[in-house]
Amino acid sequence: MRKLILTTAAIFVALPAFAAELSMGAELGKSMDEVKASLASLGYEVRKGEMEDGMIEVYFVKDKTMGEVYVDAATGKIAKLSMN
Amino acid sequence: MSAHELEGAGDAGIRTIPVWDPLVRLIHWSLVVTIVLNGFVTEDESKLHEYVGYAALGLVVLRLVWGIVGPRHARFSAFPPNPFAALRHIRDTMTARNVLHLSHNPLGALMVYNIWATVLVLCATGIMMGTIRFFGLEWVEEAHEAAFTWLMISVVLHLVGVVADSWLSGVPLVRAMIDGRKRVPADREVE
Secondary structure (H helix, E strand, C coil): CHHHHHHHHHHHHHCCCCCCCCCCCCECCCCHHHHHHHHHHCCCEEEEEEEECCEEEEEEEECCEEEEEEEECCCCEEEEEEEC | CCHHHHHCCHHHHEEEEECCCHHHHHHHHHHHHHHHHHHHHCCCCCHHHHHHHHHHHHHHHHHHHHHHHCCHHHCHHHCCCCHHHHHHHHHHHHCCCCCECCCCCHHHHHHHHHHHHHHHHHHHHHHHHCCCCCCCCHHHHHHHHHHHHHHHHHHHHHHHHHHHHHHHHCCCHHHHHHHCEEEEECCCCEC
């Protein structure tokens, strides 16, 4: 039991606490890999990613939704989000 | 014989033959406009870019239908894709005994099919980008960009071909695509 608690705690400590949903200002991470991992953990299928004007731009899909997110690499937060 | 040599002869030495019907000309210049708009004016991911792309698709499809049901010179049968005929045309042009083709000459015909095919690839890859299946996939975008680069190379070659053919044949081709009439030196053999 104690071991389980410790393991659980370790996981929470090890994983940066990024956003639980996609919305403006939500934090996804400061690197391409972090942003992609955050999107994946939110259930999005990550497609192309590229750097644009200091922003991390990632394309993603989920069910019937297609979207594109721009994350400010300095703050790690979503600066622009478009979904349809 | 060049156009210059005929100038002194006046209009008597020139036959004016209607070749390009209004729809062929309208499609040609409209396609030019869509290519310029989407290549250099509209934002890549904008709705306008999509609409202009659909317009280009409609123009090419319309032209393909016209190639079957349209008037004689607009039909595919007037300019069948034939690489050997194209090579022969180049050779004949070099030896200055080329027969004048009222529709596209065999070399121009290949370019015409090439440009239509390239625009169709651009439309197809563009439409794919907007589908869940292909959205944000790198290879689709690269194919779209490669097709555009090829289109630009093709347009340059097309313009070089038009200038060269106008000069060698003495028939002003740009003017023919504007008013539909080819001005052919009277002594030229016409096919």
